[in-house]
Each structure stands twice: as C-alpha cells, then as structure tokens.
Amino acid sequence: MLTRDIASSIVKETALKLKRNINIMNSQGVILASCDQSRIDDLHEGALEVLKNGETLKIYEGERAKWRGAQPGVNLPIMFQSKIVGVLGITGNPDDLTDLGEIVKMTTELMIKQEYIYSQLEWKLRTKEMIIEELLKAAPDFNNIERGLNLLNSTLIPPFITLVIQMSNRTVPNQTLISSLENIIGKEHGILGFINVNRILIALSNITSKELLRIADQIERTFHNLNVNYRIGISTQFEQLEKFSQSYLDCDLALTISNPQDVMVYYSDIESKALIFQLNKEVAERFSKRVLHETLIKYKETLECFFNNDFNIQQTSEELFIHRNTLLYRLNKIVEDTGYNPRNFKDAVTLQLAIWGSEKLNSDNVESNLLVSEY
Numbered sequence: 073m074l075t076r077d078i079a080s081s082i083v084k085e086t087a088l089k090l091k092r093n094i095n096i097m098n099s100q101g102v103i104l105a106s107c108d109q110s111r112i113d114d115l116h117e118g119a120l121e122v123l124k125n126g127e128t129l130k131i132y133e134g135e136r137a138k139w140r141g142a143q144p145g146v147n148l149p150i151m152f153q154s155k156i157v158g159v160l161g162i163t164g165n166p167d168d169l170t171d172l173g174e175i176v177k178m179t180t181e182l183m184i185k186q187e188y189i190y191s192q193l194e195w196k197l198r199t200k201e202m203i204i205e206e207l208l209k210a211a212p213d214f215n216n217i218e219r220g221l222n223l224l225n226s227t228l229i230p231p232f233i234t235l236v237i238q239m240s241n242r243t244v245p246n247q248t249l250i251s252s253l254e255n256i257i258g259k260e261h262g263i264l265g266f267i268n269v270n271r272i273l274i275a276l277s278n279i280t281s282k283e284l285l286r287i288a289d290q291i292e293r294t295f296h297n298l299n300v301n302y303r304i305g306i307s308t309q310f311e312q313l314e315k316f317s318q319s320y321l322d323c324d325l326a327l328t329i330s331n332p333q334d335v336m337v338y339y340s341d342i343e344s345k346a347l348i349f350q351l352n353k354e355v356a357e358r359f360s361k362r363v364l365h366e367t368l369i370k371y372k373e374t375l376e377c378f379f380n381n382d383f384n385i386q387q388t389s390e391e392l393f394i395h396r397n398t399l400l401y402r403l404n405k406i407v408e409d410t411g412y413n414p415r416n417f418k419d420a421v422t423l424q425l426a427i428w429g430s431e432k433l434n435s436d437n438v439e440s441n442l443l444v445s446e447y
Contacts, residue, residue, distance in 0.1 A: 360429035
C-alpha cells in the first residue's frame, strides 16, 4: 500500500512545512523517498530495527555507526490496518522530535488511508464499467460479467430496467455523481457507471414499478440540487441479461426522438413513434411522401398538438393560443386538401405515422450529412 508515489508525496508535503529532512522506508527497510535524493533506494538499518520490533527508534549522533544508512533522528513505524507498512524517519536531535514525529506519523498514516480509499473506489468503478461494457455488447461474455459481479459481491436479478442519463454543462466531479446515484439506488438494485464523459448507464436489478418511481424522483431532485443539466431515457422491463444491449438502444432512441424539454422519457410512452424510426428508410419514405401534403406540412404543429390533447378542441386551441374557430378551420382545411380527417381515429393514426416518418427521414438526412462532412 505504501508506494513510491505516495512516499514522495508525503515527503514533499511534510518537508516543506517542517524544514527538516524526511525519509520514508518500505517494509524491507529500503528508502522510497527522501529530501536527500542520493539516499533513495539505500538500505536503512534503523528502519529494519523498527520493522522488527514495531517500536519507535531514536538514533543519536554517537550511534550513527551502529545503524548503517542512518542519520541522527527519530524513526517511527507507519501503521495501516494494524500492520507495519513502512517507517518514517525525521533527521535531527531525537529529543526534539518526539512530539513532532507523532504528528507527522499520524499525517502520513492518514494520507495512506485516503489513498487506499481512493484506490478502492477507482477499482470498483472500473469493475462496474467493465460489466456495463460487457452487458452492452450484442453477444456479451456472461463469464466475464459473473466474475466482475463476484468481485463486487453483487448480483443482477430480473426483472431489469435500464436508465440512461445524458448530461450537459456540468462541473460536478464523476465520483460525486456516482456516489449520489449509488446512495439512491442501493447495492441490491443494480450497478452503474459512465459510458462516455457525459452519459451514465444504470442497470437496475430486481426492481418494482414503485421502486422505479422512487428512484426516478430522487435522481431528479438530486441532479437539480447539484445543478446538473440532464435528461433520462428509461427502458421497458425485461427478464434476460442479453437484452441490456437492446434496452440501451431503446433509451438512446427515446432521448433522440422525444421532446427535448422532457426530462424523463419512458420508452413505453414513445414506442409507437419509435417503431416508425426503426423502419426501413425506403418504406418510411414511400409512406410519408404518399400521405404528406403541403397543407399537412403547414399545419404539422397544429396536428401534433391536437393529437397530444386527445382530440380536444378547447385544450388544443388554448395551448396553441388561437381561437377555436381558427383551429376548426385548419382541421377542415386538412380534410378538404388531403381527404384525411384528423378527428377520425383511423385517419389520425395515418397522419401521425406520416409525420413521424418525415421526422425520421429528416433525422436520417442530418446523420448522412454529418458523416459526409467528416470525410
């Protein structure tokens, strides 16, 4: 646990403040770090004595010859988890260094403990990200997933739900976000990790609809308090681990084709629209071009608002800030020019599918242009 990097950091931090020479020796008595660079990697026999007896060793000027590689000063055992992991040496008159040595020893042990905690957090984070990366493969290696879960002493139990959190303009550190989310979800309800710099995937396990609502509500409040701009795509429930890949694609599509103002997007709420976006391009284009008319394109916003308000004339006119007679005129104009009546369920379905189909085509064209611009 006491590495050369940690030892160098301890020496650098304490020597500057104390204006004294500091040495850090490992569990074999070898000097890992020192203010005197020429002593690094030398054997310190005074440190060997401390490692052997577990007690502080004072070396006076007249005793230098007794301890090869040592100078006058005090040498104290560095403890971690009730074991000696190294030795701290401070050069000077031992009688003047007793209290100071204990303070530096305590500081050193605290720094080692903090580094250990950080390394454990990093290790667990990397393991979780490895599991998530494997889950998102079209053909995941379940042995790798099982090994990772065993290392974490965790399990994934159906039913499953996937959450994808897309963030922007954030200043909150990754570990703060991960810790906050893990406190919300709990160890028994899955794992989570970053899949890119601004996207977190949460693989929920053994989850009920009530628990999902609680988790979604707490995430919303937490991210609001952290001042993080975000949106969340939520998959439908599924039973097999191999479905995680598709559930992620569903969440991604939900975030792509839904209203950008919607913070929480459930795939089940946009599934009908998603079906159109997963159609073959030629099929979608043929259908949309056959149905769409100049009048429909002109009144697209009116139609979508009408459908979203369940064909309610009053609610639609209020949301659009137009008179109800203006709305009626537009609906009648659509019937007159296209033959499709938006107030008829079957015709309304046809019109909605055509509108979604045109959005898919526009989306495909944008992606094609982006790909062309990259070459």
